[in-house]
Amino acid sequence: MMVVMQHSNYLNDINVGATAVDAFFVLSSFLLTMLLLKKCVKMVSESAGYGKWVSVMVDYFMKRFFRVYPFFALVALLLWWMPFEDKNRFYWIESADKYDLYKVLTFDYDHRYLMLWTLPLEITYYLYIPLLVLAVLALRQFWWIAALILQMWIVNDSLYTYKTHHMLLRPHISTFLQGSLAAVVFVKFDAWRRASAFEFSRCSAVALRTVECSMLVVLISECTRAVFYKWIHEPFVVAPPGDPFISVWLAYIIVIEMILPSPTSAALEWNVLRYWGKVSFSLYLLHPFVIYSERIQNLNNFYDRLFAKVVLLLSLTSAS
Template identity: 45%
Template structure:
């Protein structure tokens, strides 16, 4: 009789020994930390956000493939996709979905060489793109004057832009700053991280704005008045520098957006500095934002002051989402049916209130009259947009599935160009003079998308690629060290002193 092979028992023993050693050393090994602000999620960042079925402090940290339903949320820098209004396209938030193939191999396969697993499939937070695309088209509808102009749906679209932009940028910076803090990053690393953040914001917004202003400067006074309601004497320098009296037509939102870019880093540092008492600042800020939204007059072509609460609402929603998601991970919280029912009821109420405010009826006619005074300017909608976004991020439903429609996502991709350039089509005399309604409708629909797509391909996308190249350059410079730079040497000396003092205090 042929001898029985000892291969399987030996393989089983080897597997058991390997698993035991792995668990032992994993429990004693320090957590890995990244080296620079430019490292991505694929390099095991010190801070990552796990959605749903993931525990942070479990005795044995499961691998991604061990949890079939786990979805890891990472921040990946990518230049060719968008998720915010004017916004964080090159610093995109993705849901990284791991491979379904299990890591546990059969005993008889242990001796075989392990094939490298395929790269994880990356799926964008697609519904945010769709929401932004819908908001951009609502501005087009408002300016066309064809559909219920008294409802001011364009103002709702602008609020969606503001909330989305602040939500995404705050979320991204919270993840990045948490990572830098966990690494004990130097002042120099922080400087490069902030420089990278601001240059990306500049190249996301300013190039298309600059080209639009150049096009206006080449037009006659009558054409400028037709397309951008430029009634005063055109001054290219004042227009490019956002002088208040030269913020023509849709250009009024850009300086507000850019101004809030400078607020977000300070807001994030304040939220992180409060640690577990973050709610002590969030509650009064939320109360103030609601009061301002209901009782303060707010409309277009106004300075930042009346619109600041709309941006803050998006940032507060991002803080709530990040903190809530970390709590879900730390406690290994599992959603039961009654939890999901509560979230769905809350979301349904927020959507119903949003529609009631936008269309000035519905629940206010069917259930109870609107207790708030009728809005003289923009209707207050950000308080309803924020919970919808947070709930859909945590427990997606048909709402996010609907907003993931390819057409809406395409509009979201080119939404900044739609917003900036649509007036050249809407107010065009040839298009506007079409006699039949559907001739005007389809001409505008097709030509606006064609012009916006051209603007995205020719201006926006190359600008984002340039920002990505600058980002890589900054990463390389940060890794090289000070190399005699007086300013950075001083920062390094201050940082070394800080670390020595901290070490003495700990000892």
């Protein structure tokens, strides 16, 4: 929805689209790493054979590919079938002879139009997640040393590496890695808590919630370049070049909410938000066909345009 807002020229002064993309990178890498790590930990405890390991890894790769690529290919075919005027209107393709279907489907760098640039990054990084999980398992009780070093590198890279839209994986790798690292921290802490029967005391719960609220304030401030930075203190660190630096704050807010849920996570579990989350990939790829529609843009009244977009987007993404 935030990408839709960006392309609809709402809140463009704070680039909500970049924030949304980074948030998705963190969330997806967190979820996939967490699920795969839990499966692998279980297989280690069961002394599973090579056949089981191969089966799990093949299942992982197939699900990652078929979860996103077929619909992407369908959109690419739809664009190929459209006349040039529609290609240009909906996906900003500059010339009639520039759209090469084969290069689009094979993720050629010069053919990643509009939002299509994120999918190659996601699929490429998802291929590395099993290696990260296996490395964590191989380190055993020393995993935290590697995690600490990786966390320091992520912060440094995020602050001093220029990243923005339509780039290769390298500038965005720290964002993906932060989500995976947070998942490792959560899985390890959760396993220790279950084994030790640890329960948060009132004081420790208040301390953890204070840390979370502080992170939330800094996250909002970084996204808007305001709030804390204007009301209380200037940023403590240099503003990163390119898109805002939100991955660390977002990742550990997720970890804290998983460990000790609060009204924040309850609010985000609202059925309306959960439904939009279920259709988010369709919404991401299909929204240009609605918001850049000539008929929608020709509506004079702001609220006519707003409700027309919401109704059409909901209908289109639900049908897909």
